[in-house]
Amino acid sequence: xxxxxxxxxxxxxxxxxxxxxxxxxxxxxxxxxxxxxxxxxxxxxxxxxxxxxxxxxxxxxxxxxxxxxxxxxxxxxxxxxxxxxxxxxxxxxxxxxxxxxxxxxxxxxxxxxxxxxxxxxxxxxxxxxxxxxxxxxxxxxxxxxxxxxxxxxxxxxxxxxxxxxxxxxxxxxxxxxxxxxxxxxxxxxxxxxxxxxxxxxxxxxxxxxxxxxxxxxxxxxxxxxxxxxxxxxxxxxxxxxxxxxxxxxxxxxxxxxxxxxxxxxxxxxxxxxxxxxxxxxxxxxxxxxxxxxxxxxxxxxxxxxxxxxxxxxxxxxxxxxxxxxxxxxxxxxxxxxxxxxxxxxxxxxxxxxxxxxxxxxxxxxxxxxxxxxxxxxxxxxxxxxxxxxxxxxxxxxxxxxxxxxxxxxxxxxxx
Amino acid sequence: xxxxxxxxxxxxxxxxxxxxxxxxxxxxxxxxxxxxxxxxxxxxxxxxxxxxxxxxxxxxxxxxxxxxxxxxxxxxxxxxxxxxxxxxxxxxxxxxxxxxxxxxxxx
Numbered sequence: 134x135x136x137x138x139x140x141x142x143x144x145x146x147x148x149x150x151x152x153x154x155x156x157x158x159x160x161x162x163x164x165x166x167x168x169x170x171x172x173x174x175x176x177x178x179x180x181x182x183x184x185x186x187x188x189x190x191x192x193x194x195x196x197x198x199x200x201x202x203x204x205x206x207x208x209x210x211x212x213x214x215x216x217x218x219x220x221x222x223x224x225x226x227x228x229x230x231x232x233x234x235x236x237x238x239x240x241x242x243x244x245x246x247x248x249x250x251x252x253x254x255x256x257x258x259x260x261x262x263x264x265x266x267x268x269x270x271x272x273x274x275x276x277x278x279x280x281x282x283x284x285x286x287x288x289x290x291x292x293x294x295x296x297x298x299x300x301x302x303x304x305x306x307x308x309x310x311x312x313x314x315x316x317x318x319x320x321x322x323x324x325x326x327x328x329x330x331x332x333x334x335x336x337x338x339x340x341x342x343x344x345x346x347x348x349x350x351x352x353x354x355x356x357x358x359x360x361x362x363x364x365x366x367x368x369x370x371x372x373x374x375x376x377x378x379x380x381x382x383x384x385x386x387x388x389x390x391x392x393x394x395x396x397x398x399x400x401x402x403x404x405x406x407x408x409x410x411x412x413x414x415x416x417x418x419x420x421x422x423x424x425x426x427x428x429x430x431x432x433x434x435x436x437x438x439x440x441x442x443x444x445x446x447x448x449x450x451x452x453x454x455x456x457x458x459x460x461x462x463x464x465x466x467x468x469x470x471x472x473x474x475x476x477x478x479x480x481x482x483x484x485x486x487x488x489x490x491x492x493x494x495x496x497x498x499x500x501x502x503x504x505x506x507x508x509x510x511x512x513x514x515x516x517x518x519x520x521x522x523x524x525x526x527x528x529x530x531x532x533x534x535x536x537x538x539x540x541x542x543x544x545x546x547x548x
Numbered sequence: 549x550x551x552x553x554x555x556x557x558x559x560x561x562x563x564x565x566x567x568x569x570x571x572x573x574x575x576x577x578x579x580x581x582x583x584x585x586x587x588x589x590x591x592x593x594x595x596x597x598x599x600x601x602x603x604x605x606x607x608x609x610x611x612x613x614x615x616x617x618x619x620x621x622x623x624x625x626x627x628x629x630x631x632x633x634x635x636x637x638x639x640x641x642x643x644x645x646x647x648x649x650x651x652x653x654x655x
Contacts, residue, residue, distance in 0.1 A: 372597070374595040374596075374597075375597055383588075383592050384592070384595075385587070385591035385592045385593075386595060387570070387593055387595045388595055388597075388620070431568075432567070432568040433550075433568040433570070433602060433618075434570070434595060434596075434600055434602070434620045435620055435623070436597045436620050436621045437620075437621065437622065437623055441549055441550075441563060442549055443549065443563065443564045475591075476590065476591040532587050532590070532591040532592070533583045533584065533586075533587040534583070
């Protein structure tokens with residue numbers, strides 16, 4: 134792989150950009166691999182990348198039924214934060230956030246991580262108490278957050294209406310080192326690095342069955358034929374339930390649609406991410422100038438990658454109340470993604486009833502921010518066969534044993 | 549937007565008039581059941597991509613709970629029926645089979 138650098142740009146400029154090579158190869162599948170990852174979204178690619186980088190396992194295939202990063206990795210609102218309440222959540226999301234800080238250098242691919250700050254508004258007294266508690270918990274966990282006053286909120290985001298008639302802003306949880314990233318670039322950067330290590334990224338290759346013998350996976354049936362493997366990682370977000378069913382076990386997840394939308398581009402007007410959970414809406418401004426807006430989930434099982442119109446109305450009503458200047462903005466695009474929700478709204482990074490099959494799912498409405506940390510923890514689980522400290526609490530049996538990681542703040546919206 | 553006909557009051561209600569209540573025909577477990585049974589009832593809900601049976605409440609109408617047969621992959625509604633049944637009625641099963649010949653039946 135030729136490294137991207139200022140010298141590469143200069144060299145290519147002198148020869149009319151004819152020398153750029155493809156960022157990743159598209160090989161035909163081999164007969165067997167040491168490990169197969171199902172799902173070439175951010176989490177699957179990150180898992181493969183850290184399998185290679187941290188554990189030297191490079192005879193790996195990443196199978197993708199659609200196109201690379203075309204699921205939730207390409208459909209989220211790109212928010213990166215780690216201000217969670219529970220210790221096990223804060224640990225993995227903070228690991229993830231810290232990996233994002235150097236990800237561009239690590240991958241030699243600009244993922245445009247922008248630590249512009251994430252602000253979660255407190256608009257009820259209950260929320261004030263909740264976020265103060267989170268700020269204290271974060272201080273103990275080593276996650277930098279602070280609870281700030283409405284005046285500071287206004288300074289950080291002048292377009293915010295802090296004196297709304299319904300829910301005036303009473304303060305906010307502020308994580309200055311949170312922010313946004315370029316979601317596609319995260320998938321592309323990991324894919325390029327994986328391909329460079331000799332891994333096979335096989336797109337348009339849907340897994341249609343999981344073959345197992347004596348309680349162990351031996352391979353997967355795909356639309357491109359049977360592929361053998363010594364280890365299997367299932368990292369497919371919304372369709373986790375389907376792939377788990379092929380492998381013969383049921384997951385405690387349900388699939389629902391989450392939607393987002395963007396406005397027409399306007400001049401720079403906010404340089405942070407604002408989440409208003411009481412009124413249900415969150416917004417940031419992309420580098421192109423579009424306002425990136427997150428909506429709510431549908432309340433019913435749904436595999437169609439579109440949303441409901443009334444949710445758009447609810448979200449925009451909430452945001453117009455919070456940011457009156459957007460009231461005449463036109464919305465450009467709207468889309469949906471299928472998120473896999475667990476009972477405690479925390480993810481699953483777990484061994485499964487099949488000895489050499491591992492699952493990473495349940496990131497629900499907040500997977501993008503977790504991509505590097507999730508891949509890091511999943512790679513450790515797949516390489517060693519046992520979870521490391523980051524993944525230990527996120528096993529799938531916690532629902533049977535009552536060890537919930539209750540992040541109810543993550544429910545449905547603002548994740 | 550989903551449109552479901554309330555089997556009690558006959559109103560064709562749109563999604564905003566209704567509240568979803570997730571999986572229908574659940575067998576309820578409580579004290580004395582095993583951990584596996586309780587986990588399956590509480591958390592390991594059916595999550596099919598295709599035919600699904602759900603509880604809905606006509607919240608901003610007659611207020612009654614009813615059940616619906618729906619496709620989670622296309623949002624097609626096969627039919628709705630009153631909640632006082634242990635499993636889907638034969639006529640609903642027939643409607644589903646007419647539309648989804650490959651469907652393996654209610655499990």
